[in-house]
Every structure is written in C-alpha cells, then in structure tokens.
Amino acid sequence: MRHARLALLALALAGGHAVAAEVAVIRADRVIVDAAAAPLGPSTLVVRDGRIQALLPGLAAQPPLDEGDTVREFDLRGKTVLPGLIDSHVHLTLDPGSPWWRQAVTTPEFAAAVGMKNAAVTVRAGFTTVRDLGSPGRAGQAVRDAVAAGLAPGPRILVAGPMISIVGGHGDATGFRPEVTEAIQGHVCTGATECARRVRESARAGVDVIKFAATGGVLSQQDRGLGQHFTDEEMRAIVDTARSLGLKVAAHAHGARGVEAAARAGVDSVDHGTFVDDDAIRAMKAHGTYLVPTLSPTIAYREHVGTGRYTPVVEAKIRIRLEATGRNIRAARQAGIPIAFGTDAGVSDHGRNAEEFPLMLEYGGLTAREALVAATRNAAELLGVAAETGTLEPGKAADIIAVDGDPLDDITALQRVRFVMADGRIVRAD
Known part of the structure; x- marks a missing residue:
C-alpha cells in the first residue's frame, strides 16, 4: 500500500502523467530467471530506473513506455542472460x-x-x-x-x-x-x-x-x-x-x-x-x-x-x-x-x-x-538480500549478466561474461 501511495503521489506531482525514466530493453534467446528452475526461451527483459519492470515472452515484445522515456536496446541473442x-x-x-x-x-x-x-x-x-x-x-x-x-x-x-x-x-x-x-x-x-x-x-x-x-x-x-x-x-x-x-x-x-x-x-x-x-x-x-x-x-x-x-x-x-x-x-x-x-x-x-x-x-x-x-x-x-537479487523477478534490482554459451551445460561459460548490469548500471556491454 505504501508503494502504491508513493506512485500516486509521483503521478500527481507530474501533473497526472507518468515520470519519464531511463529504460533498458534486453532481448535474449535464453534467460535463466531462477537457477533452480528451467530457463526461458526467447524473451525481453525491461528495466526501468534500475529495477526489473517486466519479463516478456519473445524477442519482438514491445515494452510499456511513457512519453519522454529514454530507451536503450541491448541485443543479446546468442547469449544466456541470468542473474548477477x-x-x-x-x-x-x-x-x-x-x-x-x-x-x-x-x-x-x-x-x-x-x-x-x-x-x-x-x-x-x-x-x-x-x-x-x-x-x-x-x-x-x-x-x-x-x-x-x-x-x-x-x-x-x-x-x-x-x-x-x-x-x-x-x-x-x-x-x-x-x-x-x-x-x-x-x-x-x-x-x-x-x-x-x-x-x-x-x-x-x-x-x-x-x-x-x-x-x-x-x-x-x-x-x-x-x-x-x-x-x-x-x-x-x-x-x-x-x-x-x-x-x-x-x-x-x-x-x-x-x-x-x-x-x-x-x-x-x-x-x-x-x-x-x-x-x-x-x-x-x-x-x-x-x-x-x-x-x-x-x-x-x-x-x-x-x-x-x-x-x-x-x-x-x-x-x-x-x-x-x-x-x-x-x-x-x-x-x-x-x-x-x-x-x-x-x-x-x-x-x-x-x-x-x-x-x-x-x-x-x-x-x-x-x-x-x-x-x-x-x-x-x-x-539477506534475496528480496533484491538472486533471481530475475519484476521489482528486484537489475543485477543482470550475459555469457557466451549455456552455463547449465558448460559451467565454464560463466568465465565468458559479455554483459553486466549491476543495480541497473551498465558496467559492461562487449
């Protein structure tokens, strides 16, 4: 309830319109949302202001955007995306x-x-x-x-x-x-x-x-x-x-x-x-x-x-x-x-x-x-940080990496990191 009230207050302060945000759109063929579960196929991850907003099926999914949003696209097809x-x-x-x-x-x-x-x-x-x-x-x-x-x-x-x-x-x-x-x-x-x-x-x-x-x-x-x-x-x-x-x-x-x-x-x-x-x-x-x-x-x-x-x-x-x-x-x-x-x-x-x-x-x-x-x-x-990270779930911090290969098939893939987003900040995008 508290978060909902804060969201309504933000809308009111913006004159009834959603506040423009930085949005990252990550498209990948394979996404490990939770290491304990089966990975997803082609998917689109949406990150808004440093937090995971949505996980959409398919590579062509269109993220929900507001007027004025700044959008960065990351094409990670051919890689495995997983939690940091x-x-x-x-x-x-x-x-x-x-x-x-x-x-x-x-x-x-x-x-x-x-x-x-x-x-x-x-x-x-x-x-x-x-x-x-x-x-x-x-x-x-x-x-x-x-x-x-x-x-x-x-x-x-x-x-x-x-x-x-x-x-x-x-x-x-x-x-x-x-x-x-x-x-x-x-x-x-x-x-x-x-x-x-x-x-x-x-x-x-x-x-x-x-x-x-x-x-x-x-x-x-x-x-x-x-x-x-x-x-x-x-x-x-x-x-x-x-x-x-x-x-x-x-x-x-x-x-x-x-x-x-x-x-x-x-x-x-x-x-x-x-x-x-x-x-x-x-x-x-x-x-x-x-x-x-x-x-x-x-x-x-x-x-x-x-x-x-x-x-x-x-x-x-x-x-x-x-x-x-x-x-x-x-x-x-x-x-x-x-x-x-x-x-x-x-x-x-x-x-x-x-x-x-x-x-x-x-x-x-x-x-x-x-x-x-x-x-x-x-x-x-x-x-004690499971509410923030460890899985790729909406609402959590955007701790997201991508590697060459499939780490569930070849664990050494985790030594071939090509993309890193830490708490919503792009650190690496080879």
Whole structure:
C-alpha cells in the first residue's frame, strides 16, 4: 500500500502523467530467471530506473513506455542472460601475494584505493554482489559507500570490517617488534564481555555482517595450527550480540572442532570448513548453517607454492590445506547442507572468481545447476538480500549478466561474461 501511495503521489506531482525514466530493453534467446528452475526461451527483459519492470515472452515484445522515456536496446541473442552472480567471501582491499609485513605500512586509505580497483574488476567478471569479509579500519565501508553512490563501478557490497580474533591468533598482528604490534594489532578480544564489546564496536562502525576467526588460519604468520581458537562461551557472546543488533555472522573455520563450536553457537555460515568431520557436519545440519567452501585459494596455492611467495610456516600449512581439498563441499552436499558460493578472492585473484565453479563440480560432485544456485539464490538468502537479487523477478534490482554459451551445460561459460548490469548500471556491454 505504501508503494502504491508513493506512485500516486509521483503521478500527481507530474501533473497526472507518468515520470519519464531511463529504460533498458534486453532481448535474449535464453534467460535463466531462477537457477533452480528451467530457463526461458526467447524473451525481453525491461528495466526501468534500475529495477526489473517486466519479463516478456519473445524477442519482438514491445515494452510499456511513457512519453519522454529514454530507451536503450541491448541485443543479446546468442547469449544466456541470468542473474548477477554473488560471491559470499571476498577481500576487496587485499591483493594476493602481498608480503605479510605490508600490514605494518599499508594505510586504510590506500587499502580503500586497492578495494576500488578490485571492485571494478570483480563486477566486470559478472559478480554484482559480494560479501567482503575482512578489511582494515573502515576501508571496506569506504569502498561500499563509494560504489553505492555511483562514484565508481563495483558490485553491491556487504562489509564486515576487521575480523574479530583472539590475541595472537589468525587476524592479529604477529612477527613485529612489540611497539609495532601494539600499533597495528587486530580486532582482538579475550572473554565473553570483551568479545561482545568488539561486536558492538563493529556495529558502531557501520558494518553489515560480523566475521570472527573460530580457528587458526593458513596465511597467519605463526604456527598455531588450524584448530579452534575462541572458546565456546566467547563464540556464543559474539553471535548473541550480533543477533541483538540485527547482524548476521560468518565464522572463519578450518578445524572440525572449531566448525562444530561455531555451528552450535549459531553462526549463519562456516567459511572454509576445510577439515569437517561427522560431528561438525551434524552440528551444521542441526543449526541450518551454510557452508561457503572457498576452493579458489587452492588455485593460487598450487600456482605459487615453492616459488618463495609464502613464508615457510605458511607454506607448511598450505600443504596440509591442499591435502584436504574437497572434503568440506563433498560432506556438505551429501548431508544436504546449503552451500553458498564464495572464493576468498584476495587470497586468489580478483576477477577470476568464476574459476570456483569447475572446482565445485570436480571436488564436490555438484551439478552445474547446483553450483549456479549456490552463486545466486542460495548466496542471496545467506546474505539477506534475496528480496533484491538472486533471481530475475519484476521489482528486484537489475543485477543482470550475459555469457557466451549455456552455463547449465558448460559451467565454464560463466568465465565468458559479455554483459553486466549491476543495480541497473551498465558496467559492461562487449
């Protein structure tokens, strides 16, 4: 009713006539409206002022137009049109291969500039929504807000800001002189009260989601293993506080006990889940936890291990990580745990996000359709943006891409993006 009243008010202010708008008309032979359903044949998509207005059958359909409308036609015959892709785990402000000590000299302002570059690369690759799970200071928020304001091209961005970590754990600063460590230490806490405070501080800083390191991490410059870091009580404090503030929670978790504890605490997603076992999977299943498998770092690891890019302590963890590749996604699929697409771009290369898809099929046994659902409908539901994106339905934001080939027949088609409209803005039209 409220929207109807606003529409009538707009008409009244325009003297009883509809307000002229920018209209995009997209004609394609094949349209995937919902990755979980059969695609449509020749169709015409109509976008008005950045939102999907109509989906009409046939290539010659005439869109409803008002006097004064500005119309742009896009002939995408021979391509597959589908919803913009969603990456549930990226680090826009991080470039892969940066020396570990760069954290001591890189300012949040410079990190934001890096983030703007990577946001543009990411959206041109067909990813119109991302969840940025770790950035210094308020660099992530700056990138998010600049893109939303139309100052630069990029996807819709949900930001976590600095990851919450234990003192000396994954995400904290280590390997420096004490005074340097004190100056650049991570978003750390000890005990339930301190951890709740960190969540509140993140909320005050304007984040969209909370992320914490439930376990050790591969790229940390310390040999603390990949097992559980936070206590069960600390994890519950993080999740309960985030819930009270209306925020979702993602848990970085590799080791099985950390995955299990994070799931029991009520996190929305376990990101990585590398070493899951039966107990961890049961906990995820019982609590409705999504898995974000992040297989793409294995590409970077295999390309660069032994080249000197990684320190010896990190390389040792990488080799252990590579041995377990695929355990997470296979177990999740077999148990019926929802899977949301995520790459960990920033560890792997930005713009190569779609290389995750073949890995999902190879290691997890997913069908092309299941992988595409993970990167559209499932990811939108996990991120809480399903009302805006994830399918091509009238009323939703115009997040639309087109690729050469049929991704339901050949998943690598998603690496051949030729057209991108992100939130109604044309980013790419090859």
